[in-house]
Amino acid sequence: MDFTEPALRPPQEAHSLLLRATQGCTYNDCNFCYVSRGYPFMAVTPEQMEQEVLSQKPFFRPDTTIYLTGSNPFALSAEKLEEYLIVLRRHFPHFRELSMQSRIDDISRKSREELLHLHKMGLAQLYIGTENGNDAVLRLMNKGYTSADAVEQLHRLDDAGIAYTTFYIIGMGGRGVGTTSGKATAAMFNQVHPRRITTTGMTVFPHTPLADMARDGLFVEASEREKIEELLVFLEHLSVDTFYDGIHYLNPLNYRFANSNEMEKSRVLDDIRETLQTCSDEELEKMVNRKLMHSL
Numbered sequence: 001m002d003f004t005e006p007a008l009r010p011p012q013e014a015h016s017l018l019l020r021a022t023q024g025c026t027y028n029d030c031n032f033c034y035v036s037r038g039y040p041f042m043a044v045t046p047e048q049m050e051q052e053v054l055s056q057k058p059f060f061r062p063d064t065t066i067y068l069t070g071s072n073p074f075a076l077s078a079e080k081l082e083e084y085l086i087v088l089r090r091h092f093p094h095f096r097e098l099s100m101q102s103r104i105d106d107i108s109r110k111s112r113e114e115l116l117h118l119h120k121m122g123l124a125q126l127y128i129g130t131e132n133g134n135d136a137v138l139r140l141m142n143k144g145y146t147s148a149d150a151v152e153q154l155h156r157l158d159d160a161g162i163a164y165t166t167f168y169i170i171g172m173g174g175r176g177v178g179t180t181s182g183k184a185t186a187a188m189f190n191q192v193h194p195r196r197i198t199t200t201g202m203t204v205f206p207h208t209p210l211a212d213m214a215r216d217g218l219f220v221e222a223s224e225r226e227k228i229e230e231l232l233v234f235l236e237h238l239s240v241d242t243f244y245d246g247i248h249y250l251n252p253l254n255y256r257f258a259n260s261n262e263m264e265k266s267r268v269l270d271d272i273r274e275t276l277q278t279c280s281d282e283e284l285e286k287m288v289n290r291k292l293m294h295s296l
């Protein structure tokens with residue numbers, strides 16, 4: 001295969017069999033994105049996937065979980081994904097779960113029957129960059145769909161039995177909209193059933209349209225205090241039974257807990273409030289070295 005993009009995976013897939021499925025992103029147009037920029041979208045053939053599976057097979061248990069790498073392999077047609085799944089079942093008939101990343105509009109292009117069939121064959125979970133529930137922020141970042149689109153497509157996954165982990169970017173709207181975004185994002189997730197919500201703090205990476213917007217004064221980064229306030233409002237309003245995972249080097253505060261665990265959640269909320277009360281703006285700014293990312 002001629003892939004040049006480094007293969008990435010979510011931290012939760014550290015022990016899975018990682019197989020290269022695609023490189024690049026079929027959309028490639030989110031203003032903040034630095035991940036797949038410059039890499040043309042390409043997919044392996046089922047034969048190439050089989051070669052890769054054979055080379056990895058001796059190192060994994062028969063009931064392994066499997067992760068297909070790439071920014072949105074779920075953009076591939078249901079027929080192509082089925083061909084991959086046939087290869088996987090041939091060599092790992094008892095694999096536990098297959099996961100991969102998807103955009104919201106990759107789901108909308110599949111019929112209910114296709115979603116049900118892929119789930120039956122082993123597609124267990126999608127990782128989805130929902131990013132934010134504030135439509136003005138989604139537009140600003142040119143995400144390509146609205147929060148209502150996200151809710152509609154996540155309901156279709158619920159219907160098909162496909163689980164999903166969602167990504168939420170705190171501070172994505174820049175200065176002045178943190179509280180609105182926190183509430184809107186909680187309201188979006190409260191309507192669906194994410195297995196897990198992971199968060200990361202908005203960062204302006206170089207060589208992105210967002211870096212140009214920041215240079216031209218069209219985007220002003222939220223302070224770390226505002227990002228923490230957004231997180232607090234988000235968690236206060238989040239009521240769905242899910243797992244919150246905010247362990248990430250771009251988050252000023254790192255927590256991980258089941259949202260149904262009221263004692264633990266209350267402890268986390270108290271900790272966030274205390275941090276906001278006791279730390280100066282300067283101390284909060286030092287919690288993440290975002291400046292280092294700006295200069296990469």
Ligand code: SF4
Pocket residue numbers: 025026027028029030033034035036071103129
């Ligand atoms: S969908 Fe994901 S990978 Fe594609 S441009 Fe947007 S953030 Fe980047």
